[in-house]
Amino acid sequence: MLSFANKTVLVTGSDRGIGRAVAVQFAAAGARVALHFHSQQDAIEQVQSQLTGSGHITVQADLADVAAIDRMVNEAIAAFGQIDILVNNAGIYQTHPLDATKFDEWQAVWQKTIAVNLLGSVHTAYAVAQHMIPRRQGRIINITSRGAFRGEPTAPAYAASKAGLNAFSQSIAQHLAPYGISVSAIAPGWVETEMSRSTLESPQGEAIRAQSGFNRVARPEEIAHTVLFLASEQAEFLTGAIVDINGASYLRS
Known part of the structure; x- marks a missing residue:
């Protein structure tokens, strides 16, 4: 198992789903974790209570607010002295089909999604x-x-925000490499989380699972395993990589 003893990690959106799994695995590997949340105080305290080890903290921030982001980062550094690893996981997903969404709602969804996700x-x-x-x-x-x-x-x-985040990841991977900083991205397909549960349990669920030859979607723990590897010393030269985790449901060349 990878060890992250004496390492500090900031995980955004760690009150549920992928973020929670990432935080749990980093703590189990010896890291101290700053658990970011937006509004679910009870949920984040429950996650914190489940973490292995001690010294973990919770930090609240609306990621659409730049001042709140600065405050979050400063709180984590004040508690830990440094941040060794950042996992940008938080995100929102709102449907807004072009042919069935009024323009004012269309604009609002775009602005909020880009503000948070990108x-x-x-x-x-x-x-x-x-x-x-x-x-x-x-x-x-x-x-x-x-x-x-x-x-x-x-x-x-949502798609545009994540495409932008891929491009950003690869851009700063090149820029930050001379400073010994590695930057990578993970591009999951469907993941079994609270956010996706209603869809996966709906009539659509069977078709979604059938997209992969394994006839299932990813588990949050599988995403977290990959996060920990990318954060390890062994993965330094993977900087700039975008890792697909989708059970071969979508392949790109």
């Missing part, structure tokens, strides 16, 4: 990188989506 991650990475650069080490892992490549017909803002 700019929230971009600004968090910027704030954390300012502390990593002088230390000449660090890992930034961004959770994007299969939708960035194959599209999201009824949620184009």
Whole structure:
């Protein structure tokens, strides 16, 4: 098992789903974890109570608010002294089919989705990188989506936000490598989380699972395993990589 003893990690959106699994696995590997949440105080306290080890903290922030992002990062650094690993996981998904959405609602969904999914991650990475650069080490892992490549017909803002995050990841991977900072992304397909449960349990669920030859979707723990590997010393030269985890439901060349 990989060890992250004496390492500190900030995980956004760690009150559920992928973020929760990532936080649990980092804590089990010896890291101290800053658990970000937006509004689910009870949920994040429950996650914190389940973590192995001690010294973990919770940090609240609306990722559409730049000042809140700065405050979140500063709180984590005040508690830990440094942030060794950033996992930008938080995101939102709202359907807004072009042929059935009024323009004012269309604009609102686009603005909110880009603000949280893209700019929230971009600004968090910027704030954390300012502390990593002088230390000449660090890992930034961004959770994007299969939708960035194959599209999201009824949620184009989501697909665009994740495509932008992929491009951002590869851009700063090149820029930050001379400082010893590795940046990578993970692009999952469907994942078995609270956010996807209603769809997976609906009549659509069978067709979604059948997209993969394994006849299932990914588990949050599978995404978390890959996050930990990308954050390890062994994965430094994978900087700039976008790792697909979708059970071969979508293949790109």
